Amino acid sequence: MRPYRPKDNVQKKAYYNDRFYVTPQIPKDDPASDEVYSKDIEKLQSKFSISESYIQRGELVIYIDPDSNVEVLEFLKDELDYSFLMEMSAVDFLAQREGFEIFYELLSLSKRKRIRVKTFIKENQAIESVQHLFRSANFAEREMFDMFGIQVNNHPYLKRILMPDDWEGYPLRKTYPLQGDEFAQWYEVDKIFGKEARDIVGPEIRDSAHIDRYDTERFARLGHEVPRGTDISKDEPDTDNHEFQEEGGVFLIKDLNKPQKVLSEKERRER
Amino acid sequence: MAQHQVNYGQDAGLPVALTTIDKIVNWGRSNSLWVLTYGLACCGIEMMASGASRYDFDRFGTIFRASPRQAEVMVIAGTLTKKHAEFIRRLYDQMAEPKWVISMGSCANTGGMFNTYATVQGADRVVPVDIYLPGCAPRPETLQYAVMMLQKKIRREPANRNRNLKQKRFV
Amino acid sequence: MQQTNRLRPFFENLTFDRDDNHMVINFGPQHPSAHGQLRLILELDGEEVVKANPDIGYLHRGMEKMAENMIYNEFLPTTDRMDYIASSSNNYGFALAVEKLLGIEDKVPRRAKVIRTMLLELNRIISHQFWLATHALDVGAMSVFLYAFREREWGLDLIEDYCGARLTHSAIRIGGVPLDLPEGWTDNLAKYLDKVERAVKEDYEALLDENRIWKMRLENVGIIDKEMARSWAVSGIMLRGSGFEWDLRKEMPYELYEELDFDIPISDKMDSYGRYKLYMEEIRQSVRILRQLIPMYHESEPQLMANVPQYISPTKEEQMTQNYSLMQHFVLVTQGMRPPVGEVYVATESPKGELGFYINSQGEPYPYRLKIRAPSFFHTGILQDLLVGCQLADVVTIIGSTNIVFGEVDR
Ligand code: SF4
Numbered sequence: 001m002r003p004y005r006p007k008d009n010v011q012k013k014a015y016y017n018d019r020f021y022v023t024p025q026i027p028k029d030d031p032a033s034d035e036v037y038s039k040d041i042e043k044l045q046s047k048f049s050i051s052e053s054y055i056q057r058g059e060l061v062i063y064i065d066p067d068s069n070v071e072v073l074e075f076l077k078d079e080l081d082y083s084f085l086m087e088m089s090a091v092d093f094l095a096q097r098e099g100f101e102i103f104y105e106l107l108s109l110s111k112r113k114r115i116r117v118k119t120f121i122k123e124n125q126a127i128e129s130v131q132h133l134f135r136s137a138n139f140a141e142r143e144m145f146d147m148f149g150i151q152v153n154n155h156p157y158l159k160r161i162l163m164p165d166d167w168e169g170y171p172l173r174k175t176y177p178l179q180g181d182e183f184a185q186w187y188e189v190d191k192i193f194g195k196e197a198r199d200i201v202g203p204e205i206r207d208s209a210h211i212d213r214y215d216t217e218r219f220a221r222l223g224h225e226v227p228r229g230t231d232i233s234k235d236e237p238d239t240d241n242h243e244f245q246e247e248g249g250v251f252l253i254k255d256l257n258k259p260q261k262v263l264s265e266k267e268r269r270e271r
Numbered sequence: 272m273a274q275h276q277v278n279y280g281q282d283a284g285l286p287v288a289l290t291t292i293d294k295i296v297n298w299g300r301s302n303s304l305w306v307l308t309y310g311l312a313c314c315g316i317e318m319m320a321s322g323a324s325r326y327d328f329d330r331f332g333t334i335f336r337a338s339p340r341q342a343e344v345m346v347i348a349g350t351l352t353k354k355h356a357e358f359i360r361r362l363y364d365q366m367a368e369p370k371w372v373i374s375m376g377s378c379a380n381t382g383g384m385f386n387t388y389a390t391v392q393g394a395d396r397v398v399p400v401d402i403y404l405p406g407c408a409p410r411p412e413t414l415q416y417a418v419m420m421l422q423k424k425i426r427r428e429p430a431n432r433n434r435n436l437k438q439k440r441f442v
Numbered sequence: 443m444q445q446t447n448r449l450r451p452f453f454e455n456l457t458f459d460r461d462d463n464h465m466v467i468n469f470g471p472q473h474p475s476a477h478g479q480l481r482l483i484l485e486l487d488g489e490e491v492v493k494a495n496p497d498i499g500y501l502h503r504g505m506e507k508m509a510e511n512m513i514y515n516e517f518l519p520t521t522d523r524m525d526y527i528a529s530s531s532n533n534y535g536f537a538l539a540v541e542k543l544l545g546i547e548d549k550v551p552r553r554a555k556v557i558r559t560m561l562l563e564l565n566r567i568i569s570h571q572f573w574l575a576t577h578a579l580d581v582g583a584m585s586v587f588l589y590a591f592r593e594r595e596w597g598l599d600l601i602e603d604y605c606g607a608r609l610t611h612s613a614i615r616i617g618g619v620p621l622d623l624p625e626g627w628t629d630n631l632a633k634y635l636d637k638v639e640r641a642v643k644e645d646y647e648a649l650l651d652e653n654r655i656w657k658m659r660l661e662n663v664g665i666i667d668k669e670m671a672r673s674w675a676v677s678g679i680m681l682r683g684s685g686f687e688w689d690l691r692k693e694m695p696y697e698l699y700e701e702l703d704f705d706i707p708i709s710d711k712m713d714s715y716g717r718y719k720l721y722m723e724e725i726r727q728s729v730r731i732l733r734q735l736i737p738m739y740h741e742s743e744p745q746l747m748a749n750v751p752q753y754i755s756p757t758k759e760e761q762m763t764q765n766y767s768l769m770q771h772f773v774l775v776t777q778g779m780r781p782p783v784g785e786v787y788v789a790t791e792s793p794k795g796e797l798g799f800y801i802n803s804q805g806e807p808y809p810y811r812l813k814i815r816a817p818s819f820f821h822t823g824i825l826q827d828l829l830v831g832c833q834l835a836d837v838v839t840i841i842g843s844t845n846i847v848f849g850e851v852d853r
Binding site: 324354358 | 502575610
């Protein structure tokens with residue numbers, strides 16, 4: 001029987017887990033412990049509902065409502081001078097919490113501080129675009145849509161960015177296998193030669209250690225080369241020795257055809 | 272005028288060499304391989320380096336061309352992704368016969384370390400490849416050796432060879 | 443005779459029935475001066491660009507997905523292939539992010555820090571030289587290309603002496619560096635620095651600074667004003683070329699940059715020429731940093747890897763002599779380290795700009811999510827706004843001056 005593998009997360013898992021191992025947590029500090037952050041968080045809390053806030057590894061993290069993302073970011077940009085949106089993307093929590101966590105990484109040049117704004121949306125919920133505040137979100141949101149399938153409202157050009165336009169599936173979801181589904185594996189063959197060519201081209205070889213002795217399209221046995229595409233499955237034709245090295249050969253590369261003399265123990269020692 | 276006269280009868284002074292058509296055509300072909308610049312990823316940088324000062328590719332008669340119509344060798348230098356695959360086929364079709372393909376780097380050979388959904392597992396799924404060049408990234412010397420191997424291969428083949436055999440796998 | 447395939451002419455997102463006199467041209471994805479696989483769909487009114495639409499993803503190799511399926515140490519060589527002009531800076535960005543996640547960034551021994559900083563700066567020089575070579579080639583200055591590549595090869599020789607690879611170094615590990623510098627390396631480095639300094643002054647700047655064609659094609663071309671720079675979150679030289687004084691090496695120092703003495707050149711010209719001057723100045727500053735690092739190296743103790751048995755493999759000597767160390771090494775190699783639950787975003791100043799790694803760890807040996815903030819990604823995005831209104835001939839020089847690398851854009 002094949003072992004059962006959960007379908008909601010097909011990423012690689014650790015094959016061994018210690019039963020008594022308790023994973024440590026990165027400590028979460030109180031935002032009041034930092035003077036810059038404590039002022040910022042005070043101002044933020046007076047205007048918006050912040051469900052959680054802490055400092056982790058020197059960076060303030062706040063959790064906000066998904067509906068208020070534009071207002072919070074606008075406030076951060078205009079009032080608190082976090083004017084660079086360095087990065088935004090999502091994290092897939094579909095299996096655990098049926099949704100995605102979206103994070104915005106903001107940077108303030110004047111305060112030399114970073115802040116991470118996080119929010120949680122359900123699977124089919126859309127998020128408002130912030131690209132009128134930060135143009136950098138234009139590309140980042142498109143990438144998020146491409147990779148996770150998260151809809152972004154009011155985005156001017158929400159199309160796939162990294163994958164081709166006619167791609168199926170969202171590659172960074174945990175349900176998407178690393179090596180692609182069937183559509184992905186035949187994508188280039190279907191597109192260039194048509195579905196009929198699948199038999200001729202053959203499936204992808206994903207095993208990096210794959211060697212096929214009878215496949216003369218891709219492999220050549222050193223010293224027993226045959227012309228490409230010869231069928232050697234029944235009996236291997238005797239090939240006359242191929243001349244691979246012109247004009248005395250190449251430094252360090254041995255001529256395989258040369259009859260090699262077996263050295264006796266004494267001769268070997270003398271060498 | 273008399274002192275400039277060539278004495279054809281003198282010892283091997285005859286300015287004539289006898290050879291076969293195949294040999295002379297292949298000699299010409301193999302010594303002026305024009306390469307289509309196809310730098311796709313990291314290997315493309317090494318391809319550029321082999322064209323630049325230290326490794327000077329022009330010594331082999333190999334000149335980089337930007338247009339497929341003027342090129343006869345395509346060096347696929349880098350990772351071929353599924354999104355790009357159709358373009359490589361397009362450019363390959365635009366090249367005039369006779370044409371050869373060198374697949375440079377493990378990515379172009381087999382997909383290399385990128386065993387993922389987005390990478391074509393070997394450029395030979397899309398275009399027929401003549402020389403596979405291993406390494407990640409292969410050094411410029413390796414690329415030069417590959418070009419030398421290709422020259423040798425060209426010299427061995429009949430000049431008007433039928434390429435149908437190679438195309439067989441591709442509809 | 444060649445058999446045909448199924449490909450139809452490629453007209454995706456182009457419309458041909460239009461009333462205006464605009465012409466649509468397709469630039470790339472295989473264009474010799476697109477610096478990789480950039481596809482630009484340009485709408486032209488005469489010679490002027492009215493709309494530009496960068497289409498990327500032709501080098502998307504799924505690195506973030508790969509990271510989710512790999513233990514942390516396994517992923518490190520993959521980061522080489524992002525910004526393949528300066529591999530060590532990617533290695534370093536990732537290694538630092540993991541170190542921050544584990545909380546061991548202070549335990550990295552001093553000699554490892556010196557070597558890392560050396561590699562970073564050497565990579566910066568090489569990357570800037572490469573930028574100059576390709577950019578000059580695009581503008582039409584072929585001889586600069588040959589000169590810059592000549593000096594770049596010397597830099598690659600040094601790196602090759604250290605780690606054996608020319609392009610994909612993997613020379614920085616989580617917790618330190620794997621090897622000490624070979625004997626005589628610092629002397630070679632000192633010689634190389636003299637050559638670079640001379641080359642910048644007597645070759646590149648002498649050829650280009652007052653060159654009329656170079657000036658006419660770069661001055662007042664590709665102007666990024668402050669608002670555009672802020673809005674697109676550009677970083678690195680693009681940001682400093684727009685008059686912001688911001689370099690992560692100075693503002694949020696990591697590694698040894700706090701102790702080192704160097705300047706951050708800024709320019710308020712905002713155009714391509716100003717950025718070119720910055721690149722040249724940065725090479726000089728890197729040379730200055732490297733000169734200071736050579737004595738620091740000789741003063742440091744010869745320890746190379748952090749001593750954190752929970753996360754980092756013990757030294758070879760300990761593995762060979764102590765049973766428990768060998769077991770630990772075995773577990774760390776086969777199962778991988780298990781960092782604490784949490785997330786970090788760590789940014790470093792790579793030659794292209796701010797290179798950030800966001801790691802979300804759920805306590806597994808595999809990262810739950812790894813997001814790479816690549817500077818070039820946003821520098822490609824800015825082409826949408828930057829190219830509008832410029833001439834067709836300037837498109838190539840503007841792309842050149844943004845210094846984008848597609849391994850990083852598409853990841
Ligand atoms: S083979 Fe290696 S160096 Fe070449 S493109 Fe692939 S990853 Fe880059």
